[in-house]
Amino acid sequence: MKAIDPQYTADSKYALEVRNVDIYYSAFRAVKNCSFGMERNKITALIGPSGCGKSTVLRSLNRMNDLIAGARTEGEVLYRGQNLYDPDIDAVQVRRSIGMVFQKANPFPKSIYDNIAYGPRVNGWKGSKAEMDELVERALRGAVLWDEVKDDLKKSGLAISGGQQQRLCIARALAVEPEVILMDEPCSALDPISTLKIEELMFELRQRYSIVIVTHNMQQAARASDNTVFFLMDKEDRAGQIVEYGPTEQIFQSPKDERTEQYISGRFG
Numbered sequence: 001m002k003a004i005d006p007q008y009t010a011d012s013k014y015a016l017e018v019r020n021v022d023i024y025y026s027a028f029r030a031v032k033n034c035s036f037g038m039e040r041n042k043i044t045a046l047i048g049p050s051g052c053g054k055s056t057v058l059r060s061l062n063r064m065n066d067l068i069a070g071a072r073t074e075g076e077v078l079y080r081g082q083n084l085y086d087p088d089i090d091a092v093q094v095r096r097s098i099g100m101v102f103q104k105a106n107p108f109p110k111s112i113y114d115n116i117a118y119g120p121r122v123n124g125w126k127g128s129k130a131e132m133d134e135l136v137e138r139a140l141r142g143a144v145l146w147d148e149v150k151d152d153l154k155k156s157g158l159a160i161s162g163g164q165q166q167r168l169c170i171a172r173a174l175a176v177e178p179e180v181i182l183m184d185e186p187c188s189a190l191d192p193i194s195t196l197k198i199e200e201l202m203f204e205l206r207q208r209y210s211i212v213i214v215t216h217n218m219q220q221a222a223r224a225s226d227n228t229v230f231f232l233m234d235k236e237d238r239a240g241q242i243v244e245y246g247p248t249e250q251i252f253q254s255p256k257d258e259r260t261e262q263y264i265s266g267r268f269g
């Protein structure tokens with residue numbers, strides 16, 4: 001297995017770049033002709049109506065689709081100068097560098113502390129207990145959860161609020177020190193206050209990580225992303241494709257394609 005080069009110094013402005021990607025579920029082509037770049041230290045939002053392939057594209061960015069029987073990706077996803085789909089790339093290592101947070105918070109049925117420590121331990125953590133304590137604190141601080149749970153680290157990760165659970169999942173993703181964080185509708189199960197907290201957190205995280213988020217929520221995409229990619233399903237073959245992408249402000253204020261304008265003004269989808 002080829003390791004992703006840790007010494008690679010990127011000259012690309014993109015943390016990840018999708019080139020001519022088609023994604024199939026068995027014989028069905030769910031996404032076609034997809035090409036776009038995700039800028040470093042920016043938040044890229046993937047938007048579009050239900051079924052247009054946003055989650056499928058997101059999962060292709062860290063080879064999560066490999067876990068779905070029958071799923072196949074054609075084309076290139078470039079990360080650190082390498083195509084993640086080259087046959088000799090280790091998908092497990094890819095998922096370590098490109099972490100993921102899901103729609104529904106999914107803490108392990110373990111203590112808050114062990115939720116965070118889990119990833120580093122699985123990766124062969126060799127440090128001391130004090131160093132692990134530091135790592136746990138750093139990850140929880142990174143996810144702006146530390147102050148709320150610092151006296152309850154032994155409490156179950158399932159015994160905190162939904163918004164806190166989602167931040168715990170973000171902290172868990174941070175603990176393995178990824179470079180990119182993928183978020184699949186991370187706020188869809190949260191109340192407006194918890195949603196705002198996650199959005200504020202995304203702005204904080206952007207300083208150190210590159211973020212890609214799938215969202216159904218137009219306001220969220222408009223206020224909480226730097227760049228936006230708009231997908232739509234081709235009526236003929238039902239494959240999702242990109243209609244338009246660019247800086248979020250431009251997509252929302254002066255879209256070039258009429259279909260984008262219709263979608264963001266709520267006229268379909």
Ligand SMILES: Nc1ncnc2c1ncn2[C@@H]1O[C@H](COP(=O)(O)OP(=O)(O)OP(=O)(O)O)[C@@H](O)[C@H]1O
Nearest residue numbers: 025030048049050051052053054055056057068240
């Ligand atoms: N595991 C799967 N097996 C087969 N087909 C799938 C699978 N997951 C998604 N699809 C199909 O791929 C297409 C794109 O689905 P996807 O979930 O990526 O869209 P989406 O834009 O994220 O939708 P939503 O906003 O509803 O989550 C749809 O036609 C869907 O039915």
